[in-house]
Amino acid sequence: RSNLPALSPDQVELAKMLVETGQSRVFEHWADPGVDDDRKKAFLEQVARLDTSYPGGLASYIKTARELLADSKAGKNPFDGFTPSVPSGEVLTFGDDNFINFEETGVKEARKAAFVLVAGGLGERLGYNGIKVALPAETTSGTCYLQHYIESVLALQEASCRLAEDGSGTQIPFVIMTSDDTHARTLHLLESNGYFGMQPSQVKLLKQEKVACLEDNDARLALDPSDKYKIQTKPHGHGDVHALLYSSGLLNLWHDAGMKWVLFFQDTNGLLFKAIPAALGVSAIRQFHVNSLAVPRKAKEAIGGIAKLTHADGRTMVINVEYNQLDPLLRATGYLNGDVNDETGFSPFPGNINQLILGLGPYIEELKKTGGAIKEFVNPKYKDASKTSFKSSTRLECMMQDYPKTLSPTAAVGFTVMDTWLAYAPVKNNPEDAAKVPKGNPYHSATSGEMAIYRANSLILRKAGAHVGDPVMQVFNGQEVEVWPRIVWKPKWGLTFSEVRRKVGSSCSVSQKSTLLLNGRDIFIEDLSLDGALIINAGEDAEVCCDKLSQEESSKCTGVSRAPYLSFPLFSSFHARHSTLCAFI
Numbered sequence: 001r002s003n004l005p006a007l008s009p010d011q012v013e014l015a016k017m018l019v020e021t022g023q024s025r026v027f028e029h030w031a032d033p034g035v036d037d038d039r040k041k042a043f044l045e046q047v048a049r050l051d052t053s054y055p056g057g058l059a060s061y062i063k064t065a066r067e068l069l070a071d072s073k074a075g076k077n078p079f080d081g082f083t084p085s086v087p088s089g090e091v092l093t094f095g096d097d098n099f100i101n102f103e104e105t106g107v108k109e110a111r112k113a114a115f116v117l118v119a120g121g122l123g124e125r126l127g128y129n130g131i132k133v134a135l136p137a138e139t140t141s142g143t144c145y146l147q148h149y150i151e152s153v154l155a156l157q158e159a160s161c162r163l164a165e166d167g168s169g170t171q172i173p174f175v176i177m178t179s180d181d182t183h184a185r186t187l188h189l190l191e192s193n194g195y196f197g198m199q200p201s202q203v204k205l206l207k208q209e210k211v212a213c214l215e216d217n218d219a220r221l222a223l224d225p226s227d228k229y230k231i232q233t234k235p236h237g238h239g240d241v242h243a244l245l246y247s248s249g250l251l252n253l254w255h256d257a258g259m260k261w262v263l264f265f266q267d268t269n270g271l272l273f274k275a276i277p278a279a280l281g282v283s284a285i286r287q288f289h290v291n292s293l294a295v296p297r298k299a300k301e302a303i304g305g306i307a308k309l310t311h312a313d314g315r316t317m318v319i320n321v322e323y324n325q326l327d328p329l330l331r332a333t334g335y336l337n338g339d340v341n342d343e344t345g346f347s348p349f350p351g352n353i354n355q356l357i358l359g360l361g362p363y364i365e366e367l368k369k370t371g372g373a374i375k376e377f378v379n380p381k382y383k384d385a386s387k388t389s390f391k392s393s394t395r396l397e398c399m400m401q402d403y404p405k406t407l408s409p410t411a412a413v414g415f416t417v418m419d420t421w422l423a424y425a426p427v428k429n430n431p432e433d434a435a436k437v438p439k440g441n442p443y444h445s446a447t448s449g450e451m452a453i454y455r456a457n458s459l460i461l462r463k464a465g466a467h468v469g470d471p472v473m474q475v476f477n478g479q480e481v482e483v484w485p486r487i488v489w490k491p492k493w494g495l496t497f498s499e500v501r502r503k504v505g506s507s508c509s510v511s512q513k514s515t516l517l518l519n520g521r522d523i524f525i526e527d528l529s530l531d532g533a534l535i536i537n538a539g540e541d542a543e544v545c546c547d548k549l550s551q552e553e554s555s556k557c558t559g560v561s562r563a564p565y566l567s568f569p570l571f572s573s574f575h576a577r578h579s580t581l582c583a584f585i
């Protein structure tokens, strides 16, 4: 105590708490009274931040850490007593009547939804120093992830409000969870780009705090190796999003404004919004409290499996089981072959892609009980089999998809399976590591993420009736990928399959080596034969029609200024061979 500078009563309480929770060692090296007082105060300020940003405070963090570290040392199976089975969910086939029906419902519901992007991670595996949402999702248009997400939400907003029976408008709330690593750069990206067309008041940034690192099985706090007056901290995981949303007060505001859904999504999935309308429709029609988006999963593939777990005492939950835990769990519970494909060629447990849709009302009720705290885990890297010391400090972590773990068994927890090509192409791995991925497994790199967008757009156009050339195989950055025509459109052009089908005639063709960029809402492609590059930029009020208008019709249309409508008679015989046509309206 004699080493402490003059402290406020709160700081005294915090210092006492540290001593009482077995953390006296953090004071041991402190300089004599009167020396380093500013640094000592800064230390206690950091402790105060760590205390207030964790549900239950730092004492609760240390207590939980001791329990989890003891379980980890004892090798306790977190699923002890549970037997897995395949839960029921909705399996969708892109473009069929069922899918279109869910999409229509989803678009109607979108005006009652809030979107939450978790973007606190730096993406160390990607080997990129900047924020991942600033990366281009594809290099044809150069649109970055954040712009794409915002434009997708705005397109949903516009389409949803058009369908609103009472004709009312709305602004879909858009929340971004940041961290110290990403906050300033995310804000800068938004501000320097006019929030990509969104009203700044629509966007809220919630910054997650890191948590204290632990140096041993007694959960003693680790000091920063470069500063003895600082506790070392590390990210706590995307599960923080629930506590942050709860404490922000936003959930109640949304509820009072008539919102019904909250959608959570990750930082680099350029396909996701192709799956969102139908998945939201599933939530609405099936009244799911929790709906996880999933894709067919190959047995042993490195994504978690969604499983129903039934405990010997009767408890049940539908939850993501990480891939490294699923196989041992199956083997331990009577599935002798563990995680294997069934007759469909896929694991019966759908693969979690970590995009969640929660019903707002039940979500608020649950968070009132938990404060948004999510069941944590610890993953210490031990020095040896005695498990008595760590190679480096560890910390508690939590995952947003573990939210259902505390729900009552009566909660409606389901999932929606979509084709992988439509819904999932994350960018997580650097080119070197991606090149080492065994053949046939997904690379999850910037290369594969970009190619997946062209593939999805090509397949959607095909389904809409257009003739799209077959892909060729090419190697980029050591990764062999399918290269489809570089077809890209703005979300407002083709938000749903019905929308795309309405705007594309069946006699269009696009060759494999072509590039087609549709940048505008009302662009209609009736009779286009493209073997080259075509970029159409159409302003808000412009309508562009690429078809076989007669000379007489087109002369009537061209230049009408009241409702700007421009047609290109040129397209009646338009074949762009190895050339580029840019039409700016």
Ligand code: UGB
Residues within 6 Å of the ligand: 118, 119, 120, 121, 122, 177, 179, 235, 236, 237, 238, 265, 266, 267, 268, 303, 304, 320, 352, 353, 354, 399, 401, 426, 428
């Ligand atoms: N994130 C945060 O916002 N804060 C954090 O503290 C950490 C991350 P990763 P991960 O897509 O297939 C998840 O690192 O955690 C954000 C699921 O857990 O890309 O390895 C971060 O910015 C896993 O079940 O992924 O694995 C990013 O947006 C599986 O679904 C997001 O959280 C896997 O994703 C995910 O962070 C997947």
